[in-house]
Amino acid sequence: MIDFELSQKVQAQKDLIRSLAEGAMRPISREFDEREHEKPWDFLKMMWDVSRGQSMTGENSREDPEAAKKSGPRENTLTAAITIEELSWGDAGLYLTIPNPGLGGAAVSAAGTPEQKKRFLTPFESGEPKWAAMAITEPHCGSDSAALQTTAVRDGDDWVLNGTKIFCTSGQMAAEKSDGFVVVWATVDKEAGRAGIKSFVVPAHTDGMSVIKVENKLGIRASDTAMLVFEDCHIPADNVLGSAEVAKSTEGFKGAMATFDATRPLVAASALGIGQASLDLAREELEKRGRPIRYGISDASLTAMESDFIDAESDLHAARLLTWRAAWMMDRGQRNNLEASMAKAKAGLAVTLATQKAIELMGPLGYSRKMLLEKWMRDAKINDIFEGTQQINMLIVARRILGYSSKELS
Amino acid sequence: MFDLELTEEQQLVRDTVASFAQNEIRPIARDSDESGTIPQGVIDQGFELGLIHSALPEAQGGYGEERSAVTGAIVAEELAWGDASIAMHLLAPRLVAYPVADGGTKGQREQVLPRFTKGFHAATAAVVEPRFDFDTSRFETAAKRENGSYVLNGHKCFVPLAEDSDLILVLAQEGETQAGFLVERGAAGLTVLEREKNMGFKPLSTNEITLENVKVSADARLGGDDGFDxxxxxxxxxxxxxxxxxxxxxxxxxxxxxxxxxxxxxxxxxxxxxxxxxxxxxxxxxxxxxxxxxxxxxxxxxxxxxxxxxxxxxxxxxxxxxxxxxxxxxxxxxxxxxxxxxxxxxxxxxxxxxxxxxxxxxx
The missing domain is CATH 1.20.140.10 (Butyryl-CoA Dehydrogenase, subunit A, domain 3)
Structure with missing residues (x-):
């Protein structure tokens, strides 16, 4: 039955994370924006202690229909989306650097065998803080993942990786500063195109993997974005996720791309948190100055400011409902490729515009680094770019609604 | 708990209305736009689907089905996929029937609702007023209590089916409260002006109406002294x-x-x-x-x-x-x-x- 009210459990989680965001993230938000490349270790250790063993990316949430029958509907992905929105309401940069299986873990969950899931994810339940990252983008290719040039060659019991990866979120933490891992996309057969692309788990500190640069960025500065070089990097044969065989079809590549169906709603959720933070603050400041936002009155009676605010808020909320839908479908084991891209495209744009609008509404105050609005506008923009730019997601939506292949519409 | 699954009943309603929209409404939409009329046959078929009376109480001849705004939104979407004007025409009687069913006194329900259960019956509500800053937070149409009855004065527009309606629910400002009044078509002082000519929604007949010292009894106040929401x-x-x-x-x-x-x-x-x-x-x-x-x-x-x-x-x-x-x-x-x-x-x-x-x- 159609219902938009969150379950008590999810609502309780939302409230809990909100208070954590207020109490533990906001107070250090500005500091770790200004001190780029330094880590808030007290905060990270605290988060590791409270969340260890739980994934924020809601992995394992592809529903096993039999299990679902027994345990009732699950809300892992929806819970993850709500959690991430609230953490990002606190600070999106800090959220991104919380020790967690993250995107690498999502890839293992989506494409790994049960044995691989156990081997790679269990360490995240104990010990010191760990990170896992996902390395796809290369200097010459981003959205066109199929054009990647990093190679994986079989050598006895090993795979040997060679290539360069950029824009790897938490790459430094996963590769060097913890006992986590990096999932690397590489081709085992360039002639085979997409079908030749596989993902490989490279454990931290593996010889031949090195971080040669950590990016200086517009926003999300608390999160490290790394350039990784692989030089004759040897990993065990059974670190390839899924099958190593190069199939005639591109099913394997599609499987890898399916990871995005799980992660895109979560990026959208992060966007929502930043946007909500900006609008909440702008509304509060306007109320203090005796200019509350009025709803329900005629368009002619609304001030331009109110009209803009309501539109930005509505766009953001529309993106939220699209995000929840994509997460809800994931929890039910339904294919959500279209819906995930819809949510991501809408949320990335909505937050980009909402954060700009919030600054505008605050006049000269909004531009000052005394307030967090300017930071949020900088943080927001990444959501319009990573995990597939707005344009790539629009392309996916277009292909799906028109029934076109990537060849027919590119 | 967050859920986007329609009930089986809602799926059935959606499919039924969707096929009506595709097979009956869409083919006549252009002609209706050009002529400003809707074939009676389509209006009757729409009624037969139960658009109005299925959710009215059995005591007044309805089917007593549960009212749901979600189902209503689904029905509205499917009808308007066919044509928005025809959809509005088919749904217009709800403007009176539903508020009376929800908030009417027993007497009002008994008097008004049976009209809607035997066939398409035109009745409407007058809400919008002809001014650029109109909104529903305050009506300029005013109701004043005088010696146990009410006197209504005001000007309304976009009143659907006003010409054919025997009953108009007029929303008015009564001091700081808002109230609805059931005004019979023949009431003295009620004038239905000529049909509006709008940019679109051409098949939907709408009129401006004026109320000049229209006197109605206390029984006409929807919900009686308690009023309605x-x-x-x-x-x-x-x-x-x-x-x-x-x-x-x-x-x-x-x-x-x-x-x-x-x-x-x-x-x-x-x-x-x-x-x-x-x-x-x-x-x-x-x-x-x-x-x-x-x-x-x-x-x-x-x-x-x-x-x-x-x-x-x-x-x-x-x-x-x-x-x-x-x-x-x-x-x-x-x-x-x-x-x-x-x-x-x-x-x-x-x-x-x-x-x-x-x-x-x-x-």
Missing amino acids: VARMVNLGRVGLAGLAVGLARGAFDFACEYAKERTAFGVPIAQKQAIAFILADMAIEVDASRLLTWEAAAKLDKGQDASREAYRAKRYAANAALKIADNAVQVLGGHGYVRDFPVELWFRNARGFASFDGTTIV
């Missing part, structure tokens, strides 16, 4: 309009997609060009976004909660989205979108109406 009626109206806007938008989106896949330019279907494909993708997102916002407001109303913010947001968003989508559909068809051989210009004109109406269709 005008805000809730407005919210239900907004959800209804939002649902209609979603249906219109989806119709325009569907049509533009089909056209873009068939129309070729430079050797390929224009849908294979990003300039067109991105427009269509944006339409798809905005249709779904509008629907989700509409259902959110409707679901909250179904729980009996205050959904003023949600209903306002849904209506505003869906109205704006529908206009943008219809505009883009015209653009995708180019010159063919501009000529009346295709339905797209009709949807564009109709879409502009949603921002101008308020509280006029109920779910």
Whole structure:
């Protein structure tokens, strides 16, 4: 039955994370924006202690229909989306650097065998803080993942990786500063195109993997974005996720791309948190100055400011409902490729515009680094770019609604 | 718990109304727009679907089915996919029937509701007023209590089916409260002006009405001394309009997609060009976004909660989205979108109406 009210459990989680965001993230938000490349270790250790063993990316949430029958509907992905929105309401940069299986873990969950899931994810339940990252983008290719040039060659019991990866979120933490891992996309057969692309788990500190640069960025500065070089990097044969065989079809590549169906709603959720933070603050400041936002009155009676605010808020909320839908479908084991891209495209744009609008509404105050609005506008923009730019997601939506292949519409 | 699954009953209703819209409404939409009339046969068929009386109490001849704003939004979307004007015509009697069923006194229910159960019966509500800054937070139409009866004065517009209605629910300001009055068509001082000529919604007959010292008995006040929940009626109206806007938008989106896949330019279907494909993708997102916002407001109303913010947001968003989508559909068809051989210009004109109406269709 159609219902938009969150379950008590999810609502309780939302409230809990909100208070954590207020109490533990906001107070250090500005500091770790200004001190780029330094880590808030007290905060990270605290988060590791409270969340260890739980994934924020809601992995394992592809529903096993039999299990679902027994345990009732699950809300892992929806819970993850709500959690991430609230953490990002606190600070999106800090959220991104919380020790967690993250995107690498999502890839293992989506494409790994049960044995691989156990081997790679269990360490995240104990010990010191760990990170896992996902390395796809290369200097010459981003959205066109199929054009990647990093190679994986079989050598006895090993795979040997060679290539360069950029824009790897938490790459430094996963590769060097913890006992986590990096999932690397590489081709085992360039002639085979997409079908030749596989993902490989490279454990931290593996010889031949090195971080040669950590990016200086517009926003999300608390999160490290790394350039990784692989030089004759040897990993065990059974670190390839899924099958190593190069199939005639591109099913394997599609499987890898399916990871995005799980992660895109979560990026959208992060966007929502930043946007909500900006609008909440702008509304509060306007109320203090005796200019509350009025709803329900005629368009002619609304001030331009109110009209803009309501539109930005509505766009953001529309993106939220699209995000929840994509997460809800994931929890039910339904294919959500279209819906995930819809949510991501809408949320990335909505937050980009909402954060700009919030600054505008605050006049000269909004531009000052005394307030967090300017930071949020900088943080927001990444959501319009990573995990597939707005344009790539629009392309996916277009292909799906028109029934076109990537060849027919590119 | 967050859930987007329709009940089996809702799926059945959706499918039934969708096939009616496709088979009966869509084929006559253009002729109806040109002539400003709707064939009686279609109106009767619409009634037979139970659009009005299925959710009225059995005691008054209805089927006593549970009322649901979500189901109402679904019905509105499917009907408006066929044609928004015809949808509004078919649903207009709800403007009186539902508020009376919800908030009427026993006497009012017994007197009014049976009229709606035997066949399509025109009745309407007068909500909108002809001024640029009209909104439902305050009516200029005034009701004054005098010696146990009420005197109404005011001016209303966009009153659907006013010419044929025997009963008009007039929303008015009574000091600081808002109230509704059941005004019989023959009441002295009530004038139904000539049919309005609007940019769109041409098949839907609407009129301005004026009330000059219209005297009605205390029994005509909806809900008696307790009154009725005008805000809730407005919210239900907004959800209804939002649902209609979603249906219109989806119709325009569907049509533009089909056209873009068939129309070729430079050797390929224009849908294979990003300039067109991105427009269509944006339409798809905005249709779904509008629907989700509409259902959110409707679901909250179904729980009996205050959904003023949600209903306002849904209506505003869906109205704006529908206009943008219809505009883009015209653009995708180019010159063919501009000529009346295709339905797209009709949807564009109709879409502009949603921002101008308020509280006029109920779910």
